Amino acid sequence: xxxxxxxxxxxxxxxxLDGHDRGAKVVATALRDAGMxxxxxxxxxxxxxxxxxxxxxxxxxxxxxxxxxxxMTLFRKVSSLMKEQGIDDVLLTGGGIIPKxxxxxxxxxxxxxxxxxxxxxxxxxxxxxxxVKARRSA
Amino acid sequence: xEPWIEGLLAGNRRATAKxxxxxxRGGEGAxxxxxxxxxxxGRGLRIxxxxxPGVGKSTLVDALARAMASEDKPAAILAVDPxxxxxxxxxxxxxxxMADSAARDDIYVRSMANRGRLGGLAPSTSEAADVLDxxxxxxxxxxxxxxxxAEIEVAFESDLTMVxxxxxxxxxxxxxxxxxMEVADVFVVNKCELEGAERVVSDIQGALELSSRxxxxxxxxxxxxxxxxxGIEELVATIDRVAGEAxxxxxxxxxxxxxxxxxxxxxxxxxxxxxxxxxxxxxxxxLDALAERKLTLGEAVEQVTGVDDD
Numbered sequence: 001x002x003x004x005x006x007x008x009x010x011x012x013x014x015x016x017l018d019g020h021d022r023g024a025k026v027v028a029t030a031l032r033d034a035g036m037x038x039x040x041x042x043x044x045x046x047x048x049x050x051x052x053x054x055x056x057x058x059x060x061x062x063x064x065x066x067x068x069x070x071x072m073t074l075f076r077k078v079s080s081l082m083k084e085q086g087i088d089d090v091l092l093t094g095g096g097i098i099p100k101x102x103x104x105x106x107x108x109x110x111x112x113x114x115x116x117x118x119x120x121x122x123x124x125x126x127x128x129x130x131x132v133k134a135r136r137s138a
Numbered sequence: 139x140e141p142w143i144e145g146l147l148a149g150n151r152r153a154t155a156k157x158x159x160x161x162x163r164g165g166e167g168a169x170x171x172x173x174x175x176x177x178x179x180g181r182g183l184r185i186x187x188x189x190x191p192g193v194g195k196s197t198l199v200d201a202l203a204r205a206m207a208s209e210d211k212p213a214a215i216l217a218v219d220p221x222x223x224x225x226x227x228x229x230x231x232x233x234x235x236m237a238d239s240a241a242r243d244d245i246y247v248r249s250m251a252n253r254g255r256l257g258g259l260a261p262s263t264s265e266a267a268d269v270l271d272x273x274x275x276x277x278x279x280x281x282x283x284x285x286x287x288a289e290i291e292v293a294f295e296s297d298l299t300m301v302x303x304x305x306x307x308x309x310x311x312x313x314x315x316x317x318x319m320e321v322a323d324v325f326v327v328n329k330c331e332l333e334g335a336e337r338v339v340s341d342i343q344g345a346l347e348l349s350s351r352x353x354x355x356x357x358x359x360x361x362x363x364x365x366x367x368x369g370i371e372e373l374v375a376t377i378d379r380v381a382g383e384a385x386x387x388x389x390x391x392x393x394x395x396x397x398x399x400x401x402x403x404x405x406x407x408x409x410x411x412x413x414x415x416x417x418x419x420x421x422x423x424x425l426d427a428l429a430e431r432k433l434t435l436g437e438a439v440e441q442v443t444g445v446d447d448d
Contacts, residue, residue: 006163032227037251042234056246058155
């Protein structure tokens, strides 16, 4: 298969102490149904574990699910580890209970678009596909 | 690919990951990786792990990897999960059960979707194992999908095959009828804390007595409770012993040669098949003659596989 045909590999993780994993499971399943290979690492991931998984699994997308309010800390920590370990070309996206202002702040720091409650799964799927397509042809 | 290959040989994890992705994609990229790394493969021990779903393969492999890995002899795990036949997508969830292994610097965990291939492994499992082998991983676990009982394919891609069973999972003796008896080098009855574990062990031993296995000693049967870490040290010792004994006789090398012959056949068949497909597409005259019964099928086959063709 060509580089462009190969399935998109996505890491879906729940960092921190947050135990609400239903959203992450719904997203993981939806991405699978959209033809992606989803590495679901489950609950209680530290930022180090997330970045380690992203490297070893060579994913093109990291999706963090955060409902605990700790999103600023977690997204920033993951983002800085990604830069440190040379994978800041990977798309960092995600969702959960995140106020729009915080989403904008993270966006301005280089994090991708984030998706709050009530977002359509199709929007997330389309976003990932577009971003990956752009990165693959760059 | 060159910078990534150099990085891999220098021990860079990200490079290793990128090279595995290249072999998964197949084509020219995979070929150039294989050409560059082939001379460095053959050092690592490939352990195939199979068995019915729900027996605890991932948990067991995680425990074994942690017990066997060290900085000098790092371990790697290739965990295969099924792709959807309809969407080509996959949910790769083995990694969840391997969190402890995944966090270690001397262990590498990679999830692979089987991309439609039946038999328990992914199309590029052997090639991915080659990459890890060349990168210096001393023990490489190949963990199969775990759907059904006919997953003996892993036996043809590994040096040592471990068949994992558990009380209450599969159909007891049914699970060991379907070819798994023949391919196992080591049996493991996991979840040994559950009732019925002893019976699974005696079922296996009984079936081994009845089967017509070849000369050398019957495969050992170990008992483990992978979540609690019970029986793991003993299992590691058993694996070392079985591998050691095989190496001392010529069985190990014979097995490897057999595996290589199968790989060569598969790869060559793929190439030949593509060429023939192209030929058929270019020879509508043969198809016409076949349809008009002017050529028999056998004659048509000779036409499209003829050695006098260019």
